[in-house]
């Protein structure tokens with residue numbers, strides 16, 4: 292696992308952290324235009340005049356090969372050679388994209404993840420998955436490429452718009468459901484305070500960020516290439532990715548995953564894997580975090596089903612689902628950690 296620095300004020304120490312954990316190299320700061328305004332410009336000043344800055348417009352719609360090419364061209368135009376460290380600064384879109392640029396630039400250079408959304412701090416920045424979306428689906432082109440260093444400064448969360456701050460709790464709740472019921476209950480208890488104004492400044496945020504990272508990193512370490520147990524991290528995501536795709540990304544990743552947690556729990560219930568009380572606890576946590584728990588009525592059901600089958604975790608056309616047996620415990624399915632489910636069952640759970 293790369294060194295993970297979690298501390299308020301860590302962004303101000305980035306030059307020293309780079310010197311300690313990466314060594315001397317030219318720095319390219321890769322970010323989007325909004326993150327640039329809030330955090331990028333002061334960071335670039337701190338990193339020095341030699342820093343190359345490459346930027347794209349924000350949004351999931353820009354997590355594409357076109358953006359990958361634009362960012363890569365900016366580095367080529369600046370004459371960056373192999374002695375380069377790419378800093379991916381931003382939400383999950385930017386850490387996925389900057390990591391993929393680093394994975395492919397001159398056949399691979401080092402990179403550092405500096406996540407600035409809750410979702411990216413607890414999830415996207417860890418585990419080495421990088422990549423882009425295509426018209427056929429989410430994250431269909433990419434590479435495993437671990438960052439050398441992950442720098443997490445919870446103070447950066449203070450500038451997040453409320454819906455984007457809330458989005459991160461979909462992955463936080465997922466972590467509790469798949470691995471740790473006490474952590475799940477702790478988060479659910481604190482949700483109202485966390486979602487109120489100034490919630491990101493509460494000391495409990497540091498504990499939650501560290502708790503989620505501990506869960507995600509332990510699972511990734513047990514199965515880095517997703518041949519078995521790592522599939523549990525996909526809970527909520529087969530449906531979640533289908534929703535994002537069919538809604539043309541008008542529904543955010545966090546919101547789509549929150550709905551996906553509820554639908555996939557109902558799939559587990561229909562198969563006799565997930566107890567009704569667990570389904571209820573998941574739906575009530577999702578509602579407490581002010582997410583919807585049902586698929587919006589205007590999303591085409593046939594298109595959703597088709598999208599679940601094109602998910603890259605599907606096999607021979609059947610979508611596969613990681614399903615909870617209880618809060619904190621997932622169905623192992625004889626080491627597969629995912630179950631093939633008939634369309635009729637999925638269709639009924641979508642509603």
Ligand SMILES: NC(=O)c1ccc[n+]([C@@H]2O[C@H](COP(=O)([O-])OP(=O)(O)OC[C@H]3O[C@@H](n4cnc5c(N)ncnc54)[C@H](O)[C@@H]3O)[C@@H](O)[C@H]2O)c1
Pocket residue numbers: 323324325326329330349350351354381382383384385387407408409410411414415416417418419420421429430447448449450451452455458544545
């Ligand atoms: N690689 C992985 O393992 C993994 C895991 C989970 C999610 N993801 C990916 O993460 C993406 C979603 O990430 P996200 O929700 O962070 O979205 P995002 O990167 O689009 O960020 C959301 C918005 O917040 C803005 N923003 C970011 N930080 C800010 C800050 N501190 N202050 C103000 N504005 C800020 C961004 O400009 C953007 O407009 C999806 O593409 C998903 O597939 C990847």
Ligand SMILES: [Zn+2]
Pocket residue numbers: 414462528544548
């Ligand atoms: Zn996710």
